[in-house]
Amino acid sequence: MRADAHESERKAIEHLKHCLQSQPGEDEWVLLPNLAFSVTHQLQSDEIDIVAIGPPGVRVIEVKHWTSSWVNDHRSEAEHYADGVTNKAGKIGSTLRKSLSGLPRVDGVFLLTQEAAKVRRLVGEVKRGVHFYALSAWKDVLGLDLPTVLSARDVKRLSQVLEPRSPVAVDGSLRRMAGYVNLELETPKDERFHRVYKGSHPTRRDRVVLHLYDLSALDDPNAETKAKREFDTLHRLQLLPWAPCALHGQLDRLAGSCRTLAICSGNDRSFIGGSIGQGSRTCQGGRAELVCRRTRL
Numbered sequence: 001m002r003a004d005a006h007e008s009e010r011k012a013i014e015h016l017k018h019c020l021q022s023q024p025g026e027d028e029w030v031l032l033p034n035l036a037f038s039v040t041h042q043l044q045s046d047e048i049d050i051v052a053i054g055p056p057g058v059r060v061i062e063v064k065h066w067t068s069s070w071v072n073d074h075r076s077e078a079e080h081y082a083d084g085v086t087n088k089a090g091k092i093g094s095t096l097r098k099s100l101s102g103l104p105r106v107d108g109v110f111l112l113t114q115e116a117a118k119v120r121r122l123v124g125e126v127k128r129g130v131h132f133y134a135l136s137a138w139k140d141v142l143g144l145d146l147p148t149v150l151s152a153r154d155v156k157r158l159s160q161v162l163e164p165r166s167p168v169a170v171d172g173s174l175r176r177m178a179g180y181v182n183l184e185l186e187t188p189k190d191e192r193f194h195r196v197y198k199g200s201h202p203t204r205r206d207r208v209v210l211h212l213y214d215l216s217a218l219d220d221p222n223a224e225t226k227a228k229r230e231f232d233t234l235h236r237l238q239l240l241p242w243a244p245c246a247l248h249g250q251l252d253r254l255a256g257s258c259r260t261l262a263i264c265s266g267n268d269r270s271f272i273g274g275s276i277g278q279g280s281r282t283c284q285g286g287r288a289e290l291v292c293r294r295t296r297l
Helices: 002-022 068-073 075-096 135-142 152-162 223-237
Strands: 030-037 044-052 059-062 108-111 131-136 181-185 194-200 207-214 259-266 288-292
Touching: 002 030, 002 044, 002 059, 002 135, 030 075, 030 152, 044 075, 044 135, 044 152, 059 075, 068 075, 075 108, 075 131, 075 152, 108 135, 131 135, 135 259, 207 223
Parallel strands: 059 108, 108 131
Antiparallel strands: 030 044, 044 059, 181 194, 194 207, 207 259, 259 288
C-alpha cells in the first residue's frame, strides 16, 4: 500500500513540476514534497504530500490514488482524510502568517493520480470543504489563474520558513540562479536531468555556461552517480589547453538536490583570467565557479 502511495506522490510532483516548467514567464514557484511539519517541537509532525507556494498563494496538496468507486464505498474514511487536509492547511497558514501577516487563506486539495476514467465522477466534488482534482486540472490544483498575492521575494521567504534548508525556485523559463542572470536554456525543454544555460554575471559581466543537474528528474537510485560522472568529465576536460577551468572539490551530498557547475568565459574562444573569490581556483587563461543549490521538486 505504501509503495502505491509513494508512486502516486512521485507521479504527482513530476507532473506539477513539468507543467510549471512548461509555462511561459518568470513566475517563482516552490514545491515542497513530503514535508514533515509541526507547529512546535513537542507535537508529532504532520506529513504533508506537497506544499505549493507561488504568486497565487499557498496550497496544501494531498495526493491520493483513489477511484470514484473507492470514495463512494468509504465515505467516512474520505471525510476523515478531508478533515486532516483542512487541519494541515490551517496549521501551515497560521505558521506562515507570523512571517507574512497578509497571507490569504491556505486551502487544501486532493490531487487524484488515477487514470481519468476512474475518477471522472469524483472530479469537481467537495468533501468537507476540500476539492477533488485530477492531474489534468493542475492549474486548479495550484490556483494558477488566481490573482497574484505573493511576490518572488515572498515565495522564497515563505519556503524558507517551512523548510529552511530547501529554498527552490521553479519557473517556466529560468532567468536567474546562483548569482547569474539572463539565463537562456540551450538544451531541449524535455531534458530535465542535465540542463545547460547560457548567461552572465551581473557585475563582472563574465559570460557563463551553467550546467544544472536535477537529481529529482530521474526515478533512478543512481541519479547522483550519473551526475557526478558527467561532473568529473567536465573536470578532466580542464586539462586541455583550450578549455576553461572548473573548481576542484566534491559535490555536496544533499538528497533531492540540484548540482550546478558554472563555467565562465570572456568570449566564445578566450577566457578571462583573475581571481573570483574564496574557495575557487584560477587557472591560466580561465576561471570557474562551482555553485550548489538544493531543490525539492
